Amino acid sequence: MEKISNLDKKLDLIDKLFSLAFKLGVVVGGTVLLFYCWKIGYFPQDVSVGDGLLFILLAIAFGGVYLFFVVCLTSLGLSLRPVWHGLQKLFLLLLKGYERVSGRTASYTPFTIEKGGFELFIFAIFGLFFIWGFSFSDIKVLSTLVLCVWGCALLWSTYQQNSREIDLLERSDNFTDEESKRLKRLVDFQPFLLGVILVVPLLIGGVSGKLLDGAMRLANVRADAAVVHVKEPYVKYAAEFGVKGLQSNFGSDYSKFEKTSILFNGFGKNIVIEVEGKDGRVALVVPSDHAYIVQR
Template sequence: MEDLNKLDKKLDIVNKMLSLAFKLCVVLGGAVLLFYCWGIGYFPQDVSVGDGLLFILLAIAFGGVYMFFVMSLTSLGILLRPLWHRLQRLFLLLLKGYEKVTGKETNYTPFVIEKGGIELLVFAVFGLFFIWWFSLSDIKVLSTLPMCTWGCALLWSSYQQNSREIDQLENKENVTEEETKRLARLNNFQPVALGIMLVIPLLIGGVSGRLLDGAMRLANVRADTATIHIKEPYVKYASEYGLQGLQSNFGSDYSKFEKTSILFNGFGKNIVIEAEGKDGRARLVVPSDHAYIVQR
């Protein structure tokens, strides 16, 4: 009977973890989609029930991919614990020298990165891969993403340290008023720490645009190169933006536009395209029933 109770508790914990992961994926994925739509300056219109379900599925997929990205950077940061602590010791030596020269005392609280297990090695390898892959298109990522690994590892370590202190205070028999206030502050800080850890790579990693674009390509919402056949009167609208089409086999009402980028496709009644015009890149919103996309 006791074994069944333990199994029931474990299953309950797993169920809660899966429920939390599902909610996080939906929230993160939805935020990613909205952030991408904001970036291209277009939000879906006339979304049907089916589109809504597709949105939820894509949100879960995007959220899962992004959480894996954050976990990889965090694991790499934790395994780089000796490096961060050596750099901190060097900083403390410089700080002592500064205090001796200026005669001013500085208030600096040393940080502690938690030790990680061997199970983090797989995620850390992916973290290195992400840094290398993103640096191929932007060398500045070699400075921003390593800082993100440190920030994520620091916040995760703070979360773990605070969790242990919360357990100690909650299990203490006689709690003072100051300890009660301390417990409330720690409980309020925990979700904030996780939230900041999740958004650090997206906000300061320098890869938000490429990360969002890559996620959209995987979902077939975005395509960098495609041929699109557009029907009148949107061919005339395209010409106003300097986009000149070619003769299309779909009929006299259509024009063919080659080497066109599909920025948004799959939700609502419109698609968003971008092509090279006379005055540079131009974007055009076209109803889905007035366009045929050919991808190669």
């Protein structure tokens, strides 16, 4: 009976973990999708029940990709613990030199990065690949990515340190009112820390646009090179922005637009395309039944 009871507890724990992962994937993935829609300036319209299910599936997929990205950056930051502490020692030496020269006392609170386990090195390797890939296309991203890696590691370390302090306070038989307030503040602050860790790569990573675009390409929502045949009257609307199409084999009502980027396609009644106009790239919203996409 004891073995059955233990098995039930393990199954219940697994069920709760899967439920939490599903909810977290939907929330994070949905946030990422909405962030992408805000980025391109378009939100899906007339979404059907089937489109809603597709949205949930895409949200889970994007949430998984993004969470993997955050875990890899955080693991890389924890693996670089000796580097961060070495830089901090160097900074403290420079700070002491400044205090001697200026005669002023500078205020600085040292940070501590937690020591990660061996399993983190696997994710850290993927984190290096991420940094190399994003920095290869834009070297200016490197500095913000390094800051992002350090920030994620510092926030996760703070979360771990707070968890240990919470555990000690909860085990205490009798603690003062000040300790009780401290415990409440720490417990309330923990979810905030996790939330900040999730948004740090989007805010200071310098790669949010590329990460979102890459995730959309994997889901076939976005394409960078396609030929689109657009039906009237949307050809005339495009002409108002200085965008002229070529003759199309689909008929006289259609015009062909080459070197077109598909910004959004997959659910909702419209697609969003980006074509070259006289004043640069122009984004156009076209109903799905008025456009045929030919991807190369």
